[in-house]
Amino acid sequence: MCRMTKEPTAAGDQRRSQLLRGVLDLCLLSLIADRPRYGYEFVEALDAGGLELVSEGSIYPLLARMERAGLVESYRAPSSAGGAPRKYYRLTGGGRAELAHGRAVWGDFTAQVGRVLSPQEKTGEPDDDRRPHNDHDDHDDR
Amino acid sequence: MTDDRTTTTTTTTTDERVLAICRANWEYRGIDDATVREMLAELAAHLEDAGAAGRGPREVVGDDVKAFAASWARARQPLRRRAARLAALVPAMVGLLMLFSHLLWRTTALPVTAGRLALIAAIAAVTVTVELRSGRLGLRKNWLVGAVVGLPVALVADRLAGDGPLFALPLWVTLLLIAPGAACAVVDARTRRRAERGVTVR
Incomplete structure (x- = not known):
């Protein structure tokens, strides 16, 4: 009984993790578009949005790649929480364009996946108007 | 049982140990000194914040510290430069x-x-x-x-x-x-x- 309830959850977590990995760069860009942030603030914001990272530190290689690609830039500034200065990331013009493009792609993609995944009434037969017609088919139907 | 194991791994992998392993990995991978110190400062701050929120170093860097360090090093500087x-x-x-x-x-x-x-x-x-x-x-x-x-x-x-x-x-x-x-x-x-x-x- 326990197995039956645990396995789908684990599989679900794994799928969520994989899906998040695919769009984590866009999530980070979107969070910086809101305001400049430092590393831990990304994790907090993702957590607050219900997106929990398996390994929090995985944002750093991603941020480094985005910085090298010129999508974000960094600067050091005192943290609002106090303590040592933090490395903040902010969006560049290129990052803003990438975010806009990524949002459009994500919107289209989720709509398409949603259409495919949404439960539909299955009759067992394809719709008549979508079904390819030919003489052979007609003959068989008779 | 699982809780005991988690506690053990969390206590054996301290922030200092994670930072020491990362430092060695970054240096041996040819990351320059200034960048290593910057990455260490960033990671140290994160570990500290995570610790204050009750999360251990393994939740930050994962189970394989070396793989984490290698991944960040590769992303941070191109192989040619290193x-x-x-x-x-x-x-x-x-x-x-x-x-x-x-x-x-x-x-x-x-x-x-x-x-x-x-x-x-x-x-x-x-x-x-x-x-x-x-x-x-x-x-x-x-x-x-x-x-x-x-x-x-x-x-x-x-x-x-x-x-x-x-x-x-x-x-x-x-x-x-x-x-x-x-x-x-x-x-x-x-x-x-x-x-x-x-x-x-x-």
Whole structure:
């Protein structure tokens, strides 16, 4: 009984993790578009949005790649929480364009996946108007 | 049971240990000094914040600290740049060891034996392997590695290949080996001073 309830959850977590990995760069860009942030603030914001990272530190290689690609830039500034200065990331013009493009792609993609995944009434037969017609088919139907 | 295991791993992998392993991995992967310090500061701050929120280092870097460090290093600097730095630093380390031998034997033409080469190779291999797993050994442990691993290997190599010199290494070659690494060290020191004066290093 326990197995039956645990396995789908684990599989679900794994799928969520994989899906998040695919769009984590866009999530980070979107969070910086809101305001400049430092590393831990990304994790907090993702957590607050219900997106929990398996390994929090995985944002750093991603941020480094985005910085090298010129999508974000960094600067050091005192943290609002106090303590040592933090490395903040902010969006560049290129990052803003990438975010806009990524949002459009994500919107289209989720709509398409949603259409495919949404439960539909299955009759067992394809719709008549979508079904390819030919003489052979007609003959068989008779 | 699972909780016990989690507690054990969390307590054995401290923030300091994670930082030490990352530092060693980044340095051995050819990341420059200023960038290593910047990455360490960023990671240290994150570990501290995560700790304050009740999350351990494993939740930050995952189960494999080395893989995490390697992934960040690859993302941070291109291989070409890291390889160029390593190409300067590795000969410099060999050169420094040779310079030490020049001074010890008070000669400008150091006889290089199979044992001497085996000594350097053995110490380097063990040191790098251990430091990549556990962080910096420190001077005392490095000497211990030299005595426990290097000397026996050198003796065996001398016994097998003979203790006759393979070639004589002139002092100028030794200095030439050190030069590129010394240039890197000077650049690192200048960058460090600039950073300490508050200039942002990117």
